[in-house]
Amino acid sequence: MTQYAILANPGHNRIYFSYALCIAQQELTAVLGARGVEPQYTQASCEGLPPAVYFQTPEPLCEDALQAVRTCSFFYALFEVHEGGLLRPADVPEFHTFPEDLCHILRYTGKTNEQFTRLMVNLACSACKTPAATKKLLDPMCGKGTTLYEGMVRGMDVIGIEHNAQWVQETQTFLVRYLKEGRFKHQLTRERRSAPGGKKLAEFIQLQTAARKEDYLAKQYQSVSLAHADTRSTAQLLRRNSCDLLACDLPYGVQHASRQGAQGAQLSRSPLELLLEALPGWFDVLKARAAAVLSFNVFTLSWQEAAQALEQNGFQVLSQSPYTGYQHRVDQAINRDLIVAVKPAG
Numbered sequence: 301m302t303q304y305a306i307l308a309n310p311g312h313n314r315i316y317f318s319y320a321l322c323i324a325q326q327e328l329t330a331v332l333g334a335r336g337v338e339p340q341y342t343q344a345s346c347e348g349l350p351p352a353v354y355f356q357t358p359e360p361l362c363e364d365a366l367q368a369v370r371t372c373s374f375f376y377a378l379f380e381v382h383e384g385g386l387l388r389p390a391d392v393p394e395f396h397t398f399p400e401d402l403c404h405i406l407r408y409t410g411k412t413n414e415q416f417t418r419l420m421v422n423l424a425c426s427a428c429k430t431p432a433a434t435k436k437l438l439d440p441m442c443g444k445g446t447t448l449y450e451g452m453v454r455g456m457d458v459i460g461i462e463h464n465a466q467w468v469q470e471t472q473t474f475l476v477r478y479l480k481e482g483r484f485k486h487q488l489t490r491e492r493r494s495a496p497g498g499k500k501l502a503e504f505i506q507l508q509t510a511a512r513k514e515d516y517l518a519k520q521y522q523s524v525s526l527a528h529a530d531t532r533s534t535a536q537l538l539r540r541n542s543c544d545l546l547a548c549d550l551p552y553g554v555q556h557a558s559r560q561g562a563q564g565a566q567l568s569r570s571p572l573e574l575l576l577e578a579l580p581g582w583f584d585v586l587k588a589r590a591a592a593v594l595s596f597n598v599f600t601l602s603w604q605e606a607a608q609a610l611e612q613n614g615f616q617v618l619s620q621s622p623y624t625g626y627q628h629r630v631d632q633a634i635n636r637d638l639i640v641a642v643k644p645a646g
C-alpha cells in the first residue's frame with residue numbers, strides 16, 4: 301500500500317472551505333475512480349500538518365492519476381506518507397494550458413466560487429464517457445464565465461450562454477484584455493444568429509486562441525464561444541450532439557432570479573420552471589454518454605425535483621456515491637447542492 305496525504309487548499313471562501321474537507325473524499329473517489337483507482341481513506345494524521353485528506357492505494361499512483369489528483373478542487377500539495385509519519389513531497393504533473401489566475405482575477409457579486417466550479421467540472425469529467433480527447437464544455441447560464449475560465453485552463457473548448465447583456469459584454473472585455481495582456485494569440489469573430497422568421501436569437505462572440513504560440517501557429521486552437529441569448533434557445537444555437545460536458549450553477553432566486561412568463565417580467569425564486577423549459581435543448585446538444593452537473597440552492601429547488609426534471613428529459617441521474625452528498629451551507633439564504641446526470645448511450 302502507498303499512503304498519501306493531500307494538503308487541502310485553504311481556499312478563498314471560508315464558508316465553502318469548512319465543508320470542502322467533508323466532500324473532498326467524494327471528489328477524489330470520483331476523479332480517481334474514472335481512472336480505475338479506488339482510494340481507501342485512512343484515519344492517519346500527521347502532527348503539525350494543516351487539514352489534509354489521507355488515503356492509500358494498492359499501487360503507487362501513475363502519472364495520469366497524479367495529474368488527476370492535482371485537478372481536485374481542494375488540492376494544494378501531495379505528500380507520500382512514509383514510516384514514522386515522514387512526508388515526502390510528490391512530484392505532481394501540471395494540468396494547465398492557460399494560467400490558473402484566469403479563474404481568479406474577475407471578482408463580482410454573484411460569482412460562483414472557483415473551487416466549487418472546479419468540483420462541478422471534475423464530477424462532469426469523471427461521469428463523462430464520450431471518446432473526445434478535447435472535451436467541449438457548455439455552461440448554458442454562464443454569468444460572467446467562471447465555468448468557461450475553468451474549462452480554458454484545462455485545455456477544453458468552452459461555450460457559454462447568458463441572457464444578461466451587460467455580463468456578456470463584461471466577460472468579453474475581460475477575456476480579450478486577459479489574452480492581450482498575457483500575449484496569448486487570439487482571433488475574435490462576431491456573429492448574429494436569427495430564427496427562421498428573422499427574429500434575433502443570439503449575438504455570438506467566438507475566440508480562437510491557444511496558451512502556447514506554437515499551438516496557435518499550428519492551428520491547434522482552443523475555442524471560446526459566448527452567446528448573448530436565452531438558454532431556452534440552446535437547441536437552436538448549438539449543433540446537436542456536440543458537447544461533452546455541461547456544468548451550470550442555476551439562478552439562485554435571490555441574486556439571479558430567473559425570468560419567466562411571456563413578457564419576461566415575473567421574477568421567480570425557483571429555477572424549476574426555467575429548468576424544465578431549458579432541459580430539452582441542453583439534452584439535444586449533448587453527445588451520448590456526456591455528463592451534466594447542475595448546482596442549485598436547496599431552499600428553492602430540491603435534489604429530488606432536479607432529479608425528476610432531468611429524468612423526465614431523458615437523462616440518467618447518478619444517485620449513488622461518489623456523485624451524491626455534496627450539500628453544504630453557503631450563507632443564511634443558500635444551502636447549495638449539486639446533481640450529476642448522464643445522457644444515455646444510443
Ligand SMILES: C[S@@+](CC[C@H](N)C(=O)[O-])C[C@H]1O[C@@H](n2cnc3c(N)ncnc32)[C@H](O)[C@@H]1O
Nearest residue numbers: 411412441442443444445446462463530531551
Ligand atoms: C448563479 S448565476 C451563474 C454565475 C456564474 N457561474 C458565474 O460564476 O458568473 C446564474 C446565471 O443565470 C443567468 N440566467 C438566468 N436565466 C437565464 C436564461 N433564461 N438564459 C440565460 N441565462 C440566464 C443569470 O443572468 C445568471 O447570470
